[in-house]
Amino acid sequence: MKLATRCVRAFAEDDPYGAVAPPIYQTATFRQPSAVTFGEYDYSRTANPTRTLVEQHIAGLEHARFACAFASGMAAITAVTRLVQAGEEILAGDDLYGGTTRLLAKIAPRQGIRVRWVDATDPEAVEQEIGPDTRLLLVESPTNPLLRVADLERLAALARRRGVLLAVDNSLLSPVLQRPIALGAHLVIHSATKVLCGHGDVMAGVVVTDDEDLHRQIAFHLNAEGAGLAPFDSWLLLRGVKTLALRVERQSASARKVARFLAEQPGVRQVFDPGVGPVVSFTTGDPELSRRFVEAARWFTIAVSFGSVTSSISLPCFMSHAGVPAELRGRLAPPADLVRLSVGIEDPDDLLDDLRQAFTVAEAGSRSSPGHPAGTRSEVCAEPVFCSPD
Numbered sequence: 001m002k003l004a005t006r007c008v009r010a011f012a013e014d015d016p017y018g019a020v021a022p023p024i025y026q027t028a029t030f031r032q033p034s035a036v037t038f039g040e041y042d043y044s045r046t047a048n049p050t051r052t053l054v055e056q057h058i059a060g061l062e063h064a065r066f067a068c069a070f071a072s073g074m075a076a077i078t079a080v081t082r083l084v085q086a087g088e089e090i091l092a093g094d095d096l097y098g099g100t101t102r103l104l105a106k107i108a109p110r111q112g113i114r115v116r117w118v119d120a121t122d123p124e125a126v127e128q129e130i131g132p133d134t135r136l137l138l139v140e141s142p143t144n145p146l147l148r149v150a151d152l153e154r155l156a157a158l159a160r161r162r163g164v165l166l167a168v169d170n171s172l173l174s175p176v177l178q179r180p181i182a183l184g185a186h187l188v189i190h191s192a193t194k195v196l197c198g199h200g201d202v203m204a205g206v207v208v209t210d211d212e213d214l215h216r217q218i219a220f221h222l223n224a225e226g227a228g229l230a231p232f233d234s235w236l237l238l239r240g241v242k243t244l245a246l247r248v249e250r251q252s253a254s255a256r257k258v259a260r261f262l263a264e265q266p267g268v269r270q271v272f273d274p275g276v277g278p279v280v281s282f283t284t285g286d287p288e289l290s291r292r293f294v295e296a297a298r299w300f301t302i303a304v305s306f307g308s309v310t311s312s313i314s315l316p317c318f319m320s321h322a323g324v325p326a327e328l329r330g331r332l333a334p335p336a337d338l339v340r341l342s343v344g345i346e347d348p349d350d351l352l353d354d355l356r357q358a359f360t361v362a363e364a365g366s367r368s369s370p371g372h373p374a375g376t377r378s379e380v381c382a383e384p385v386f387c388s389p390d
């Protein structure tokens with residue numbers, strides 16, 4: 001079965017009434033055969049048939065046997081950190097989602113877990129940083145928002161040789177474009193809120209693995225900590241995944257058009273384009289110009305998150321990465337003039353027209369405020385001024 005077929009068809013079509021869409025088991029509890037025996041399901045925190053369906057579906061797309069669906073991407077990542085004991089260490093990529101950086105910097109150390117950061121695009125540096133207590137290597141590739149690409153196959157070989165677990169956050173590309181388990185990773189994490197769901201209407205996270213023992217541990221934490229995805233959200237996620245291949249194909253093609261357009265703009269300093277996926281980012285050299293640009297866009301909605309059918313635009317330093325703790329900003333926060341675009345399924349001509357007008361408006365703004373020293377920028381952004389999710 002090809003991937004696009006798998007997205008829509010690869011779940012059980014054995015409904016007793018022939019329903020083409022699966023039912024939602026909107027129930028908290030299940031009748032037991034007797035007081036001392038359990039059926040297949042007993043309580044939805046532990047497991048629910050609608051959740052099982054979406055878990056098995058996503059595991060299959062990642063070419064793995066097991067998955068657990070969580071209430072958010074952060075709940076999924078938290079469960080992965082539970083594989084690490086007090087006294088052990090997590091080695092984390094140095095360009096991660098801001099919420100992940102916050103979790104690792106602020107929460108993991110309270111559990112006696114040491115966290116160190118490494119440039120995951122440099123396998124030699126990773127090898128050097130792995131120590132006797134390193135238990136987990138957690139990376140994104142391409143990273144977000146700077147879209148740097150790590151050699152996952154090499155990292156996986158390295159992790160296996162050194163007895164370390166490799167977890168890859170695959171939220172940005174989805175299994176349509178990258179399947180880390182096949183490259184040797186132990187665990188794949190998704191913020192299913194993003195590309196997997198694709199409609200910006202569900203919060204969800206997934207941990208996928210082909211290792212039965214790791215799956216058992218993740219499922220234990222899902223149940224024990226109560227972070228599982230609710231039945232209705234599981235159903236919405238399943239519905240979103242049906243169009244995954246189609247969306248990714250269109251969004252990827254449009255994003256490349258956007259990247260080529262950006263590269264030709266005199267106001268753009270550098271374009272960051274991984275060559276696949278819905279996200280492209282760029283710098284202007286001037287945080288104020290970037291802000292005016294973001295605010296002038298119309299079809300690109302100012303919003304955090306990415307991967308939705310509707311296009312969005314953000315200043316990651318002040319939005320998705322505002323949660324990076326102050327002491328780590330110099331190293332782990334994106335530059336203040338970085339604009340991130342997530343390209344949706346709108347007609348690409350409309351999107352390019354929108355970007356064109358946004359540049360015109362933003363640049364007119366810089367001519368009318370001559371006090372601003374054009375071409376300067378703060379290397380990294382200071383404390384976020386717009387919001388404070390801490």
Ligand SMILES: *Cc1c(COP(=O)(O)O)cnc(C)c1O
Pocket residue numbers: 072073074075097099100140144169171172190191192193194203204205305
């Ligand atoms: C958004 C995001 C997360 C967190 O997921 P939520 O669903 O928002 O909790 C984790 N990793 C990446 C790469 C993300 O973009």
